[in-house]
Amino acid sequence: MIKAGPRLTAIGSGKGGTGKTFVTIGLAHALAAMGEHVLVCDADLGLSNTTIHLGLAQGGDLEGMLAGRARLIDAVVHVPNAGFDLLAAPTGSGALADADAHVAQRLVAIFRRAISYDRILIDLGAGVSELVMTFAAEADDMLVIATPDPSSITDAYAFLKRALWRSGGRMPSLAVNLAASAAEARRTAESLQNAAKTFLRATPGYLGYIPLDPRVTDSVRRQAPLSTLHPQSPAVASLAALAAALGGPTGRISAASSVR
Numbered sequence: 001m002i003k004a005g006p007r008l009t010a011i012g013s014g015k016g017g018t019g020k021t022f023v024t025i026g027l028a029h030a031l032a033a034m035g036e037h038v039l040v041c042d043a044d045l046g047l048s049n050t051t052i053h054l055g056l057a058q059g060g061d062l063e064g065m066l067a068g069r070a071r072l073i074d075a076v077v078h079v080p081n082a083g084f085d086l087l088a089a090p091t092g093s094g095a096l097a098d099a100d101a102h103v104a105q106r107l108v109a110i111f112r113r114a115i116s117y118d119r120i121l122i123d124l125g126a127g128v129s130e131l132v133m134t135f136a137a138e139a140d141d142m143l144v145i146a147t148p149d150p151s152s153i154t155d156a157y158a159f160l161k162r163a164l165w166r167s168g169g170r171m172p173s174l175a176v177n178l179a180a181s182a183a184e185a186r187r188t189a190e191s192l193q194n195a196a197k198t199f200l201r202a203t204p205g206y207l208g209y210i211p212l213d214p215r216v217t218d219s220v221r222r223q224a225p226l227s228t229l230h231p232q233s234p235a236v237a238s239l240a241a242l243a244a245a246l247g248g249p250t251g252r253i254s255a256a257s258s259v260r
Contacts, residue, residue, distance in 0.1 A: 005113060006112075006117040006118055007140050007141070008111055008120050009121050009122065009140065010122040010135050010139035011122065011145060012144055013126065014144070014154075018152055020124075020126075022177075022216060022226075023175070023177055026210075027242060028082070028084040029082050029084065029227050029228075030239050030243035031246070032084045033083065033240075038083070039119070040084060040085070041111070041122050043122045044089075045089050045096035045131070046098075046125070047125065048088045049091060050086060051088055051091050054082075054225070055222075056077065058077065058091075059077060059087065060075050061075040062088055062089045066096075072111075072114055081225075100131060101130045101134040105134060105138065108139075136159075136167070136172070137167040141172075142163055144159055144173070145176075146176055147179070148179055148185075148187075148188045149178075156174075157192060160172060164200055164202055169202075171200075171202040171203065172204055173205045174192060174204040174207065175207050175208055175210070176189055176206075177209070178210070179211055182209065185211075189206040207246070210235050211235055211238060215229070215233045216233075
């Protein structure tokens with residue numbers, strides 16, 4: 001029996017400052033702990049920063065792979081003590097800052113053939129550029145990270161709207177980060193769900209939230225996974241629950257049907 005390719009999950013936010021990269025890394029760690037073979041692709045090709053979050057000297061050879069000088073298996077780096085691999089553009093170089101939608105399509109085509117992975121998490125860049133939305137539309141699943149900040153909600157709605165159109169009617173799912181409580185997270189999600197239902201005639205499924213936790217800031221400053229530094233953190237438990245909500249390698253996350 002031929003193994004199917006990996007499941008591609010694109011993670012976006014519509015704006016910066018939502019903690020999207022932190023959530024992506026946390027999900028990768030949690031999914032790896034669940035037994036999945038995971039690759040994280042930092043798809044912010046112009047301003048890659050995942051290597052900084054993880055305290056790594058470099059994040060692989062994405063540039064070389066796109067140029068045909070390296071195979072995917074040789075281009076990735078393994079993240080020590082985390083159980084997943086990383087592929088990122090050179091930090092601070094801007095080498096791929098002019099990448100366009102064709103680059104996204106090429107990367108997705110390479111990922112589809114990467115049968116050694118169960119899941120590839122695509123950490124999208126901020127905004128709703130053509131590059132970002134191409135990655136999102138080509139993925140199997142889309143997850144939007146919002147925060148209770150009003151500007152984040154507005155930008156997340158813009159992402160939902162663009163993703164719905166670009167994917168032919170597939171609505172992303174939603175998670176809330178930096179929430180002071182479950183109630184605040186629910187209010188944030190409902191605000192987006194109500195707006196989407198009213199104006200887009202489709203409702204994003206709400207998968208859960210990550211609480212505001214000072215230990216998250218500590219892990220970012222120390223450039224180490226939260227689950228390694230503070231395994232008992234409430235945020236770690238929330239990330240594990242969110243990873244479970246994403247489903248297994250052959251499953252699909254739960255989201256309301258879209259009306260095209």
